[in-house]
Amino acid sequence: MNDRRELLNNEKISNLLLKLSAPAIAGMVIQALYNIVDTIFVGKALGEASAQGIGGLTVAFPVQMIMAGLGLIIGIGGASIISRNLGSNNIDRAEKTLGNVIFLIFVFSALITVAVSLYINPIMKAFGATDTILPYAVDYLRIITYGCIFFIFAMATNNVVRAEGNANMAMFTMVIAGVTNIILDPIFIFGFGWGVKGAASATIISQLIGSLFLVYYLFSGKSILKLHIKNLIPQYDIIKENITIGLSPFARQSSSSLMVVVLNNVLAIYGGDVSIAVFGIINRLFMFIFMPMIGIVQGLQPIVGFNYGARNFERVMESVRLSIIVTTVMASIGFAIFYAFPEQLFGVFSNDPNLINSGKSAIRIMVLVVPLASFEFIGATLYQAIGKAKPSFVLSVSRQILFLIPLVIILPGFFDLKGVWIAFPIAGFLSFMLSIFMMNREFKVLKGHIPDNGYEYEIPQGTR
Template sequence: MEKNSKMLGSESIGKLLLKLSLPAMVAMMVQALYNFVDTIYIGRGIGTIGIAAVSVSFPIQMIIMALAQMVGIGGASIISRSLGAKDVVKAEKTLGNMLGIIAIFSIVIAVLGSIFIKPILGLFGATEAIMPYAIEYMSVIFIGNIFFSFAMTSNSVIRAEGNSKVAMISMLISGIMNIILDPIFIFGFDMGIRGAALATLLAQMTGVIYILTYFLGGKSTLHFHFKDIKFEWPILKETFSVGASAFARQAAGSILAVVLNNLLGLYGGELSIAVFGVINRLLMFTIMPMSGIAQGFLPIAGFNYGAKKYDRVKEVIKTATKVTTIFSVASYAILMIFPEILISIFTTDAELIAQAVWATRINVSVIFLVGFQIVGSSLFQAIGKAGPALLLSMSRQILFFIPIVFIMANSFGLEGIWATFPISDALAFTVTLIFVMREMKILNQTIEKQKIELSLQTETAE
């Protein structure tokens, strides 16, 4: 409701960040737990080849997620700034344009994905042994992307108006449903990997039903009007421009996964692809709390930037950075100390466990820098600066990782592939630090200018 938007500009930053981040963190942890549990069921019920199939399928899901996040985060940034500037009409037009364009995207993906499923999976690294399992899984996921995309886009809107609790509940509903349905479909109905995909589809449908009751029940600050589905190029252009950074981050992650799957298949075979699948699930589980903080950070920074309350923007940057750094340091310690225990949850394959343990330790050796990177790239999304947001989103995967991994793989083989992760993280951190320091300097100058103008106005009034 409207009070949720007003609190973005008035409530204390620490309390506000906790209020908006905690629900997002809980919801994302449940989603990560689903991926975690899903991989456990697949690993123990189908084996290493099942984990490899899901690992190959994951970058395709990342592209679907990239499109949904581009529309969701890009549009949500406009909505946050519009509400901060008290322009509700523009916010509602943005909502209509977002829902219209994501519907088109998801239908196109469902149709083209179903028609060209085998060549797509081949491109993403599916070997002859992996292909049948990957086809079973993705044939369902392509259809289900319609619900997933709508849920992700809508949740960004709900957070933009300051009602993160509703977004949390929708994700909790789908995540918990997924965890419950997985063993029923995989083992109870003996559907194997297709059962895991069907569980995902039905769980997402349940989450979407809850979101629809929120919007259609008049509980939102924004009101949906069919006339707002009429596309307006300035709104779409700004949505794509600001959301391009979110798209680039996810799409780059997908491209990275394709490159990795093919290189790992070449240098280590299906076992190494499965190792990457397990490590990826562990990293998702540790990164999700920080992503939840970023989700809470976005509407606060965007609203206050739109309202020209730059001192609050500066404060939320500092607070979010401190909290994400604590989480990233804790993640580093856990993954470095207990990798064997964590990996053994997924599989009993001794060879997979042995390779995954040392690969994990190499992979996460500078993960304590990631918290700052997440807040830094989110800052430019929140304030609508598309160029820096896009560059920072692409820096780790595209600018650094992909060129370096080919050199490292050619020089050092499998060990070189794993070593590329910390090298890329360190370089991306450096670039993010430079951009954030420059933006903080601009904010400080703007705050000082505001103080001088206020002082002059006070003197004139006297």
């Protein structure tokens, strides 16, 4: 335990960020890969119906994002509390937070399983499923819903493990789950002929295996934190702080989910099944840019949280600056690849020339300001890690809710289908400008070591 505290407190920031982020990046790339593999195998297995099958996964995806968002509420909120309390050497409160995280996992999993199971058909129709896409979407989502507890558990607990500085274990569970999914996909989809049901089954089994590894870690004695039965009893103050902080990443996930729902419905009007499939493919391709960036964010969070709790503000700012540079480089590389080779990328998913041509023009517009997205990611994470829920929430929802959704609704009226794609770079630029403004403001506060009355923020009890 002392070794990890020493690492977070004194290790050179560049080395520390590498140590904590590299495992997370590897895990997130595997996660992105198996989401893409699902789509590739479904597209190839269904042949002429590839647009409908991929469309089914696309329409069901917002529900998966909500599940992941619930895991992020619990995990990132809990991780922020745990990091700051480890920084201030309050182990008891950190362990109580772990127990409350486990409690919330079971509560949230039960709620979403019941809700989706009862209303799966109307949910999929509301989320943009056409009559031809609906059967595929329902078949896929029904299986995913039954295993949502494994989604939420793996997402939440991985963040807690990173909060105590053990990024390698978090990476290991993600890699195991991802590799399992990639192995099972062709067996279930082609070997058993299960189609989209096979993709869903592979995903759920892989998340189950990842969750079992995390359970083993928590009870193996290797974790800094000990899981005590008494700590499973909910504590109002911890749950309130956890959910308040976690609302920011949940808002990002939910706003992304809402954005996908709105897009699916708009695309059904202006482009039909092919356009929905195009967006689904682009969404998964973008994971190869954003997932490594999220890996940096996951490595950054415990550094910022611990050093903020220890009142070492210079290390907080240094880690944020470095993370912005690294994520911007990552996003710029992704931009160059996607802009240069769109036909080849879409050809991996489908042989449909209409889908490939539509995708080529769409992705070259949507990717234009992707390198600027790093500021939004890092800004929201900075506020999450230091416990400032309000500004983190604003940055998390700015691109999708404040800018993208209104533009997606308005612009097609002037530019038809092309207006949908144009909305993305405009929204990205506006979110970038907001992120710059808010982070500059926060850096002035940190440099002055004074309270930020503008956000009416109070240091949580556990870190005083």
